[in-house]
Amino acid sequence: MTVQIAILRAVNLGKDSSIAMADLRALMATLGFEAKTLLQSGNLVFDGGKEKGPALESLIEKEIAARLSLKTEIFVRTAKEWDALVAANPFPEAAKVDPAHLVMMTLREKAKAADVKKLRDAIKGRETVAAEGRVLYLVYPDGIGRSKQTMALIEKALGTRGTGRNWNTVLKIAALAAELASER
Numbered sequence: 001m002t003v004q005i006a007i008l009r010a011v012n013l014g015k016d017s018s019i020a021m022a023d024l025r026a027l028m029a030t031l032g033f034e035a036k037t038l039l040q041s042g043n044l045v046f047d048g049g050k051e052k053g054p055a056l057e058s059l060i061e062k063e064i065a066a067r068l069s070l071k072t073e074i075f076v077r078t079a080k081e082w083d084a085l086v087a088a089n090p091f092p093e094a095a096k097v098d099p100a101h102l103v104m105m106t107l108r109e110k111a112k113a114a115d116v117k118k119l120r121d122a123i124k125g126r127e128t129v130a131a132e133g134r135v136l137y138l139v140y141p142d143g144i145g146r147s148k149q150t151m152a153l154i155e156k157a158l159g160t161r162g163t164g165r166n167w168n169t170v171l172k173i174a175a176l177a178a179e180l181a182s183e184r
Contacts, residue, residue, distance in 0.1 A: 001047040003079035003181045005173055006060060007106055008042025008072050009163035019070050027067055031059070038176050039169065042072070045079075045176045047184070052076075075106040075163055079177035086174055089167075090130040094139045099167035101143065105136040109160040119157040124148050136162065 011019050021037035028035035028046055035046035051059055057074045065071050077085070085104060089095055094102040111131040120129050127149050128139040136154070140147050155161055165173070 001049075001184060002052075003177050003184075004046055004049075004056070005077050005079060005082050005177055006044040006046070006057075007075045007077075007163055007165065007173075008044070008064075009075070009161070011042035011070070011072055019064070019068055019072075023068055024064075027063055028060075030067075031063060034180075036176055036180060038172055041165075041169070043165070043169065043173050043176075045173065045180050047180065073108070073161055073163070075108070077106065079174075079181060082174055082177060085132070085135050086170060088132050088135075090132070090137055091128065091139050094128075094141075095167050098139075098141065099171075101140045102167040103138045103140065103144070103164040104167065104170045105138060105154070105162045105164035107134045107136060107158065107160050107162040110134050111136060111158050111160070115158045119149075119154060122149075122153065122157060136164075138164070 019042065021040060024042070024044065025035045025037055028044065033046040033049055035044050037044055049056070053076060057076050060074045061072065089104070091102055110133050116129065116131045123129065125147060126141045127147055130137045136158070138149065140149070
């Protein structure tokens with residue numbers, strides 16, 4: 001079985017986006033997946049199945065909407081892909097010194113170099129941005145809440161949707177995926 005990771009976009013941020021992680025695990029079980037969740041922000045680690053990538057994202061999105069009455073986007077990566085994204089982090093010093101202000105943002109589509117440059121050019125503060133395929137790495141040294149690099153601005157510049165997790169959470173997801181793989 002392939003261990004996979006699904007990151008839900010914008011859940012548990014308000015009453016209209018609430019979802020219990022127990023309900024999410026139960027939904028995944030009805031789809032034939034053994035799933036574990038991390039935190040309350042929509043981080044799923046589960047064992048494979050036949051569906052992959054966009055087809056799996058679509059399946060989970062549709063089932064969450066139908067069974068849990070929540071419209072959200074899902075970003076799926078295999079545990080192997082996730083580990084490669086962790087290893088590719090272009091900001092190892094930020095990961096070591098200030099992991100809460102380093103964000104890895106999974107993207108629906110690959111970021112184009114010209115769009116990443118446009119995003120870099122729009123930075124007004126000390127933020128730093130780098131892209132690798134369908135992931136964006138962002139460093140917010142002065143805090144995410146103070147930054148002008150909002151999700152809306154990032155998505156507009158890149159022309160694709162995404163969702164982010166701070167580096168602490170990224171590593172916890174990797175550890176949970178490794179734990180699930182070792183149980184197999």
